Amino acid sequence: MTTTTQETPRTMTDAAKISVRDTRKTFALKDEEFVALDGVSLDVADNEFVTVVGPSGCGKSTLMNIVAGLETPTSGEVLVDGAGVTGPGPERGVIFQQYALFPWLTVRKNVEFGLKVAGLPAAERRERAEHYVRLVGLEQFADALPKTLSGGMKQRCAIARAYAVNPSILLMDEPFGALDALTRVRLQEQLLETWSSEKRTVLFITHDVDEAVFLAGRVVVMAARPGRIHEVIDVDLPYPRTEEVRLSPEFGELRNRVWRAVYHQPAGR
């Protein structure tokens, strides 16, 4: 799967799991058209953890929605495993900032939802849900309704729900954006733990520079007006990412680099 295109010299990799090709997305505003994405190209390798960071309005959520198949690009295309994306699919799990748990279903039933849709028999459904509920540490709350859970627990449940249908790709749209700083750090560590025990290709959108560097193998920095890729920064820090890594000078250096790329961008065209 050598999906390298001439226009994307900075972001090419050999085996692209996700390949975004010269994608443009515009929205019609009152008197002008708003360019959310302008010629964005990005390849993500199998089992790679890529974070996308940028100022608001840089189109990072639009990019994720297009990869998820929830929005269609104005021009350009997105390939997953070499095939064009035409809509959402169970091989691409999505985790939303607002958790999007079904409030009338218990944690277990939420996790089972996708399996039920896929038509799995009840016993198998239960077994797999059990596994993922345990993986995110919610086994004591398996029969609780979402309204009784804290924000962090809700997001863990959403992660379990996305994992349960066994997607090869996880798309996460500022999943920890609504959480307090301490919970956020804890969930980042747990996410990496889950990811290292069950590897997936992850595209993680965030507006938090520390989070972007801590999680990623590669940080994509986007710029706004029009939304485009500004810089791609490799994070060659070892996994598992421990507190030690987080406090290391190497981490600090990378964080500063990403910070400068995010906050000192040349003015939009």
Next chain:
Amino acid sequence: MTTSTVSTPTAAKNGSPPRRRTGKRTTLLVLNTVSVVGGIGIWWLLALSGLQLPTPPEVLAKAVELAADGTLMEDLTASLGRVLAGFLLGSAAAIPVGFLMGWYTPARGLFEPWIQFFRTIPPLALLPLVLVLMGIGELPKVFVIFLAAFLACVISTYQGVVSVDRTLINAARVLGAKDGTIFLRVVVPASSPFILVGMRVGLGSAWATLVAAELLAAQAGLGSRMQQAQTYYDLATIFVSIVVIGVLGLVMDRLLLAAETKLTGWQERR
């Protein structure tokens, strides 16, 4: 009224900080009881003071009499039968129509003008027309009740469907759900609180319409009993009917409220 001023401070004292919630509930319950007993007391005083009202014991005696000779039961059956038939048919029709309106834009375009128009007309105002067209049997009464329940419920159901959180629908889509599944497993449960509120409003509206319809045209039923009693100046019977209508309305509302709490207890209260 003197009783209330005496018992309030003691009730308030029960609501001391350690068990504030239960204390508050007891206070409310005590106040409710005081209010009801006080109200009946005032009624009794007014009846004794020469106003042409029957006293509570007279009304009670009348109620026993009407229950004993079967009139009350007959009226109850007639009224409840009409209201339940109209209400159930109305809700049963309103829910699918409300869903269609919320889900398919063409359905909304076709139904909305009629619903908005008839919503502004009290169903009872259609009774003369309906009586002419449908005769004086059960049909016209059930029909206006149907209309009352339908109009209240259909708007609410429609509101419920259009206010379903888009991210929940997207969450279902990315988990592989197709339109049919999304409708049954996301849209229906997500709009159930709206439907139940609509049904409650519809029931209240149906009950009010029923009694008024019976006042105008019926041979049996709580409303028609009052109408007959009026011609004989039988105030006790009118009181019995009013109390029965109130109690039945309250019981039905509480039943729906209990169903609502049970079915939509998952809602996050903000």
